[in-house]
Amino acid sequence: MKNIITILLFFFTVFTLRGQDQKESTRSSNLPSVELKTLDGKTILTDTLSNHGKPLIISFWALWCKPCIKELSNIANVYEEWVEETGVRLVAVSIDDPRSSSRVKPFVDGKSWEFDVLLDPNSDFKRAMNVNLIPHTFLLDGSGKVVWQHTSYTEGSEIELIQMVRKLNQGQTLQE
Amino acid sequence: MKKTFRFIITFGLISCFIQVKSQDFIQHAQVSGTFQADAITYVNDKSLHINDSTLNGKRLGMNGFALIHYDYKNFSAGLRYEAFLPPLLGFSSDAEGSGIANWFVNYKVGDFEVTAGNFYEQFGSGMILRAYEEWTLAYDNSFNGFRVKYKPTAGIYLKGLIGYQRDYWVKYTDGNRGIVKGINGELNFNELIKKMENSPFRLSIEGSFVSKYEKMPTKTIIRPIPPEGSYEVYQYKLPENVGAWSTAINIGYSNWNLMTEYAYKNENPSALNNYIYHKGQALYSILTYSRKGLGIELSAKRIDNMGFKSRMEETENVLDINFLPPLNPLHLYSFATMYPYATQPNGEMGVHAGIEYTFPKNSFLGGKYGTNFSISYSLIKDIKKEALSPEIPIDSTGTIGYSSDFFAFGDRKFYEDLKVQIYKKFTPRFNIIAAYFNQVYDKDVIEGHYNEYGKVYANIGVLDMTYRINDLHSIRLELQTLFTEQDRGNWMGATIEYAIAPKWFFSLGDQYNYGNDNVDEQIHYYNISFGYTHQSTRISLSYGRQNDGLLCVGGICRFVPAYTGFGLTISSNF
Numbered sequence: 001m002k003n004i005i006t007i008l009l010f011f012f013t014v015f016t017l018r019g020q021d022q023k024e025s026t027r028s029s030n031l032p033s034v035e036l037k038t039l040d041g042k043t044i045l046t047d048t049l050s051n052h053g054k055p056l057i058i059s060f061w062a063l064w065c066k067p068c069i070k071e072l073s074n075i076a077n078v079y080e081e082w083v084e085e086t087g088v089r090l091v092a093v094s095i096d097d098p099r100s101s102s103r104v105k106p107f108v109d110g111k112s113w114e115f116d117v118l119l120d121p122n123s124d125f126k127r128a129m130n131v132n133l134i135p136h137t138f139l140l141d142g143s144g145k146v147v148w149q150h151t152s153y154t155e156g157s158e159i160e161l162i163q164m165v166r167k168l169n170q171g172q173t174l175q176e
Numbered sequence: 177m178k179k180t181f182r183f184i185i186t187f188g189l190i191s192c193f194i195q196v197k198s199q200d201f202i203q204h205a206q207v208s209g210t211f212q213a214d215a216i217t218y219v220n221d222k223s224l225h226i227n228d229s230t231l232n233g234k235r236l237g238m239n240g241f242a243l244i245h246y247d248y249k250n251f252s253a254g255l256r257y258e259a260f261l262p263p264l265l266g267f268s269s270d271a272e273g274s275g276i277a278n279w280f281v282n283y284k285v286g287d288f289e290v291t292a293g294n295f296y297e298q299f300g301s302g303m304i305l306r307a308y309e310e311w312t313l314a315y316d317n318s319f320n321g322f323r324v325k326y327k328p329t330a331g332i333y334l335k336g337l338i339g340y341q342r343d344y345w346v347k348y349t350d351g352n353r354g355i356v357k358g359i360n361g362e363l364n365f366n367e368l369i370k371k372m373e374n375s376p377f378r379l380s381i382e383g384s385f386v387s388k389y390e391k392m393p394t395k396t397i398i399r400p401i402p403p404e405g406s407y408e409v410y411q412y413k414l415p416e417n418v419g420a421w422s423t424a425i426n427i428g429y430s431n432w433n434l435m436t437e438y439a440y441k442n443e444n445p446s447a448l449n450n451y452i453y454h455k456g457q458a459l460y461s462i463l464t465y466s467r468k469g470l471g472i473e474l475s476a477k478r479i480d481n482m483g484f485k486s487r488m489e490e491t492e493n494v495l496d497i498n499f500l501p502p503l504n505p506l507h508l509y510s511f512a513t514m515y516p517y518a519t520q521p522n523g524e525m526g527v528h529a530g531i532e533y534t535f536p537k538n539s540f541l542g543g544k545y546g547t548n549f550s551i552s553y554s555l556i557k558d559i560k561k562e563a564l565s566p567e568i569p570i571d572s573t574g575t576i577g578y579s580s581d582f583f584a585f586g587d588r589k590f591y592e593d594l595k596v597q598i599y600k601k602f603t604p605r606f607n608i609i610a611a612y613f614n615q616v617y618d619k620d621v622i623e624g625h626y627n628e629y630g631k632v633y634a635n636i637g638v639l640d641m642t643y644r645i646n647d648l649h650s651i652r653l654e655l656q657t658l659f660t661e662q663d664r665g666n667w668m669g670a671t672i673e674y675a676i677a678p679k680w681f682f683s684l685g686d687q688y689n690y691g692n693d694n695v696d697e698q699i700h701y702y703n704i705s706f707g708y709t710h711q712s713t714r715i716s717l718s719y720g721r722q723n724d725g726l727l728c729v730g731g732i733c734r735f736v737p738a739y740t741g742f743g744l745t746i747s748s749n750f
Binding site: 030032033040041042043063064066069077097098099100102103105106107108109110111112121122123124127128130131132133136148149150151152154155156157159160 | 530
């Protein structure tokens with residue numbers, strides 16, 4: 001009897017594994033699947049992040065990170081032009097802990113940032129993306145694959161980022 | 177015969193399974209990882225009284241970790257290796273050693289997600305449960321056990337977990353450590369009810385329950401009893417199970433949002449609260465209003481006896497089950513963080529207000545490029561504690577400790593902090609940040625002294641100027657000054673940075689404690705550093721003197737001793 005149960009369990013496992021395979025195709029990106037929160041409290045799965053076939057930038061930041069805020073402020077100044085020119089979308093992921101995660105929305109609005117901001121209060125996405133130091137910026141192609149990344153920020157680094165987006169749009173390989 | 181048959185069947189099945197899956201497992205799996213190593217070589221320094229004997233032969237310290245992730249569809253697994261050989265100065269000697277610090281496997285089936293091994297978790301804002309990792313503090317209170325997440329329908333999120341927490345390299349079987357169980361449920365009405373999906377009205381509620389089980393020893397104390405001069409042997413009643421619960425509500429309408437969380441903890445006599453039977457309570461509430469160009473935030477918090485660790489006798493920065501979010505925001509300039517606040521779990525009450533405002537472009541104050549203005553104020557005081565009777569002093573061990581009016585501030589001010597900051601862009605190439613801070617810091621309470629130092633009153637000014645020479649070259653000058661008549665007196669500091677985006681970085685800085693009463697302690701803390709970044713690999717080298725003080729990240733602080741040395745940090749991922 002025990003054996004039969006063992007075997008049945010085994011088949012069950014295999015079938016659920018296989019069953020899941022089909023479900024997979026609905027995923028729109030190669031990103032790990034982790035739950036993030038939007039600024040109005042909704043839950044969003046990271047593997048559904050996309051920019052409808054166009055390049056997507058994911059940038060990790062926090063309220064306590066000075067270079068991150070510099071980077072995002074400098075991008076905010078040119079973001080409209082970037083979107084118009086390349087169709088790129090920026091998602092800024094805040095890894096602020098519960099101390100400050102509820103302060104992110106007033107901060108972002110106060111700064112008049114136009115791009116999307118998501119919250120990763122448990123740092124699940126940060127860990128899944130192997131991020132150590134912030135700012136850490138990822139560039140994803142239209143299929144949701146990470147094609148380029150950069151850590152740290154110095155004035156002017158955003159110029160390299162938009163050049164990478166342009167290269168990506170022209171179908172070039174991203175070699176520096 | 178039966179056994180052989182069973183073996184063949186099982187073996188056959190496994191091999192079939194492996195053949196089917198293995199190709200996928202290798203071809204379609206993603207393996208990724210990251211590592212970081214921080215090393216410092218310490219040198220002797222007469223001004224800091226550092227010599228061969230104080231260094232005790234440990235001339236080189238190294239903290240490093242590597243993390244490897246394996247992802248295959250809905251399955252993921254990871255390993256984290258850590259090495260502290262030996263730990264850098266200021267880190268706990270318990271960290272010394274190396275090995276696999278963490279591992280996990282995670283599997284998602286439909287709306288279920290199961291994790292076995294080590295995991296991080298947070299219920300609500302963490303006031304009764306939060307496990308997290310902070311590398312700069314070598315802090316890791318991850319759970320080792322099982323966690324299940326279940327989402328029965330859109331808008332309902334359920335979690336359950338059981339595990340014990342990490343205490344550096346100590347094995348579970350060595351030393352007493354509690355087992356923590358917890359459940360959490362969240363209901364988001366905007367996701368649950370189709371009609372509310374795009375409504376300006378937002379509502380969500382959350383509830384959690386956490387319980388700690390710990391085998392309790394027999395603990396006694398000899399204490400005085402009336403009449404004067406007589407004593408008794410008192411045996412503590414130590415609960416083996418301590419429960420805590422919390423509930424939170426989030427209400428929003430259009431640009432407004434109000435989040436309130438209340439947490440309660442049953443009596444939990446421990447080394448942290450001097451073994452009193454007082455119940456724990458915490459309330460945290462934050463109201464925000466924001467629209468484009470303006471963000472306003474008001475928050476209030478009360479904490480009463482909310483220290484909660486999974487070992488009764490623990491007082492160090494390990495085994496915290498919960499996290500008590502500090503109310504005051506973190507500052508970004510070094511002088512403004514010289515006197516940092518750390519949450520007082522035994523009791524504190526505070527308020528905070530912050531405004532972030534951007535004067536629009538082409539307005540009188542906005543100028544051509546807009547001006548950003550921010551102001552923030554925090555005040556944190558003790559809670560009001562009343563003695564239970566005239567004979568029993570407050571916090572007497574083995575009693576309820578005290579009584580406390582929930583809405584009354586105590587008399588003692590722990591911390592006060594005012595910040596005013598302006599960011600102004602003058603040309604596309606030149607901008608200035610000017611900031612002023614006024615702080616009151618109760619050194620005795622925050623650093624755990626017994627009325628030795630009193631309060632520190634500090635005024636701090638910062639001027640931070642950035643000039644872009646061209647698209648890629650930039651130069652930044654940061655000037656800071658701190659005035660105080662207490663503690664170590666006045667400071668001034670300057671840092672100059674030159675950067676060539678996106679790869680090169682060079683900086684030179686000095687902090688000078690010119691106002692120290694002791695002439696021998698009027699020290700220059702100079703520093704020279706260099707950084708190189710290639711994509712996600714960063715190498716930085718530095719040489720200089722490090723000022724001693726508290727390094728605080730989140731709610732946890734670590735004391736960093738003064739040292740002089742060469743530092744090297746390498747970080748990368750793949």
